[in-house]
Amino acid sequence: VKEEGKNNFQFFTSEMNELIARKSKIAMSIRKGLELNEFSVHYQPQFDLETEKIIGVEALVRWHHAKLGTISPAEFIPIAEESGMILRIGEFVLRTACQQTKDWQDAGVEPFRVAVNISARQFSQGNIAEVITLALDDAGLAPEFLELELTESIIQGATSAISKMQQLKAMGIHLSIDDFGTGYSSLSYLKLFPIDTLKIDQHFTRNILIDSKDAALVDTIIQMARNLGLNVIAEGVETLEQLTFLKARRCNQAQGYYFQKPLLPEKIEELYLKVKTR
Ligand code: C2E
Ligand code: CA
Ligand code: CA
Numbered sequence: 001v002k003e004e005g006k007n008n009f010q011f012f013t014s015e016m017n018e019l020i021a022r023k024s025k026i027a028m029s030i031r032k033g034l035e036l037n038e039f040s041v042h043y044q045p046q047f048d049l050e051t052e053k054i055i056g057v058e059a060l061v062r063w064h065h066a067k068l069g070t071i072s073p074a075e076f077i078p079i080a081e082e083s084g085m086i087l088r089i090g091e092f093v094l095r096t097a098c099q100q101t102k103d104w105q106d107a108g109v110e111p112f113r114v115a116v117n118i119s120a121r122q123f124s125q126g127n128i129a130e131v132i133t134l135a136l137d138d139a140g141l142a143p144e145f146l147e148l149e150l151t152e153s154i155i156q157g158a159t160s161a162i163s164k165m166q167q168l169k170a171m172g173i174h175l176s177i178d179d180f181g182t183g184y185s186s187l188s189y190l191k192l193f194p195i196d197t198l199k200i201d202q203h204f205t206r207n208i209l210i211d212s213k214d215a216a217l218v219d220t221i222i223q224m225a226r227n228l229g230l231n232v233i234a235e236g237v238e239t240l241e242q243l244t245f246l247k248a249r250r251c252n253q254a255q256g257y258y259f260q261k262p263l264l265p266e267k268i269e270e271l272y273l274k275v276k277t278r
């Protein structure tokens with residue numbers, strides 16, 4: 001028994017060591033990966049549920065590492081947040097997304113917004129408004145075509161968050177709260193912050209037909225958003241049944257595999273090119 005316990009312990013530590021080694025390997029290769037163009041951006045369409053038209057795309061970063069292969073953002077984003085490299089990745093995604101959206105517009109795609117995820121650390125850097133202004137200017141993209149997806153942690157964080165948001169809002173940029181309802185912030189921020197859209201987290205969407213409590217929460221979030229005059233978008237919509245539920249509750253926007261997965265920019269252009277009339 002003693003022997004077995006010892007082996008278990010060794011097994012456990014070697015697995016831990018592997019995880020730590022992978023994590024530090026990832027942390028160390030982000031900078032190089034950016035230099036080598038290993039990062040790219042995919043785009044997932046977002047739809048208005050009344051008109052069924054595309055209203056935007058969410059920019060989602062992708063990393064194909066030369067040795068480790070494809071690494072999920074769910075794995076490397078938290079590591080990049082810890083190391084500070086999120087600032088570099090974030091700026092890459094922001095610039096790529098703005099430029100791509102302008103290129104689509106120039107190519108004759110019907111104009112829609114691009115939503116870029118902004119991590120708390122990125123938002124709390126001093127000059128976020130400046131970084132965004134420069135990215136828009138360099139791309140030649142009008143600010144109303146940019147949306148920033150912020151999480152509730154941003155709101156809890158700095159007192160400067162509200163003035164930064166007001167500044168961005170005054171520029172014409174749209175602001176949404178990502179993963180709404182998964183943080184622990186008080187709802188009163190909805191009154192104080194200049195927010196346009198609430199994004200219902202995919203964990204709620206996934207369970208609406210399985211768990212009546214999740215269904216009740218989703219229903220409540222939609223009604224609250226409507227009462228506050230905000231847009232509400234459900235993410236992670238995978239089935240017609242989920243979509244039907246959301247439409248019946250008058251959710252006004254949706255995104256998910258039921259419509260489209262995150263796509264390469266060429267695919268977006270192909271799908272949403274305006275029909276040319278003469
Ligand atoms: P998120 O912002 O909540 O993004 C939604 C995630 O759900 C994406 O995963 C997307 O591909 C996935 N998804 C979309 N529709 C469906 C669906 O119908 N079913 C399921 N099961 N999943 C769906 P992804 O691309 O792996 O990104 C994971 C997370 O990594 C994102 O969650 C976001 O927190 C972070 N992330 C991705 N790109 C960026 C970025 O450029 N900057 C920052 N700061 N974070 C990013
Ligand atoms: Ca997001
Ligand atoms: Ca989300």
Ligand code: CA
Binds near residue numbers: 179
């Ligand atoms: Ca999420």
